[in-house]
Amino acid sequence: MNFISIRLTTISPGLIVPFNVYIKVGNNFFHYLHENDEFDSTRLDRLRIKGVKKFHINSTDEIKYENFLGQQLENIHLNPETVKTSLALDVSENSADMILKDANNEKSYTLAKFSSDILQKVVANSDTILRGIVTQSRTGSTDLASRIQAHLINTVSISIKFADELKSNINLNAIGIAAFYHDSSFSQFSVQDQKLFFKDLKEMNAQELTIYKSHPEKSVSGLQDKSFADKEVLELIMTHEEKVSGGGFPRKLTKLTLSQEVLSLCAFYDREVTCLGKNPQEVLDAIMIEQVGNYNLDLLKKFKAFLKKYL
Ligand SMILES: [Fe+2]
Ligand SMILES: [Fe+2]
Numbered sequence: 001m002n003f004i005s006i007r008l009t010t011i012s013p014g015l016i017v018p019f020n021v022y023i024k025v026g027n028n029f030f031h032y033l034h035e036n037d038e039f040d041s042t043r044l045d046r047l048r049i050k051g052v053k054k055f056h057i058n059s060t061d062e063i064k065y066e067n068f069l070g071q072q073l074e075n076i077h078l079n080p081e082t083v084k085t086s087l088a089l090d091v092s093e094n095s096a097d098m099i100l101k102d103a104n105n106e107k108s109y110t111l112a113k114f115s116s117d118i119l120q121k122v123v124a125n126s127d128t129i130l131r132g133i134v135t136q137s138r139t140g141s142t143d144l145a146s147r148i149q150a151h152l153i154n155t156v157s158i159s160i161k162f163a164d165e166l167k168s169n170i171n172l173n174a175i176g177i178a179a180f181y182h183d184s185s186f187s188q189f190s191v192q193d194q195k196l197f198f199k200d201l202k203e204m205n206a207q208e209l210t211i212y213k214s215h216p217e218k219s220v221s222g223l224q225d226k227s228f229a230d231k232e233v234l235e236l237i238m239t240h241e242e243k244v245s246g247g248g249f250p251r252k253l254t255k256l257t258l259s260q261e262v263l264s265l266c267a268f269y270d271r272e273v274t275c276l277g278k279n280p281q282e283v284l285d286a287i288m289i290e291q292v293g294n295y296n297l298d299l300l301k302k303f304k305a306f307l308k309k310y311l
Pocket of ligand 1: 241267
């Protein structure tokens, strides 16, 4: 059984739960509340005292979960920023998790769409939420799958916020979904080859480069024939490693739309920090020198000014 997780911090006492609730103890899940039971304050306090931070619902209840999120969103403006951050982390972690397990399933795509929409609403009017998401998703990620999950979440949040600030005609929903999916083929690689996602391109040999450079196409391939997948999203996934210098891959393009260039830059920046473990400020300084030519200078300057405010 697969589970969707929800942070207790996002729950107000008195909530009637629209799904069965499970609590994880060790490696086991225990049925805690029935659908339509009340999450009263005594129950919430008891769980908090025991150190329980999350509860779980069965992923087959994902429609009920989406309805629940819809209701939460209606009143989102009433919540403090800490609750909004938790809500954004919940949806993006669940989306990235589903995508890494089963990228080409319509359920994963729908949840990514939903999450992208929520992230737009959550990060749009706040200067601190993006920082909160990025900081929390990077901490505690030790195994490779969790680190890729953190990288997907951060790339989504950073590219949505940056694209929004550019005040351009970028389709925020498409860039958000594409960011969720950009490295989803990670799960298709062997354990040995998965390590390439955490290796500097400069340190790869020819064979490793060939394997690694196949990942954008692999991320697109399973979605290509699906009617639910948007063409613009597929194109953005395919081009996320391209650079305007022609030095990117797989097609060595020299012309990118603003949307493609933004996703490529945000994914590049976050790979350096979250996957390669470099210091954010040092990465930003290096980008302004080493990536001139790979991205338009004007965009690099805007990216630097943007990140300084939020990270
Ligand atoms: Fe990538
Ligand atoms: Fe990436």
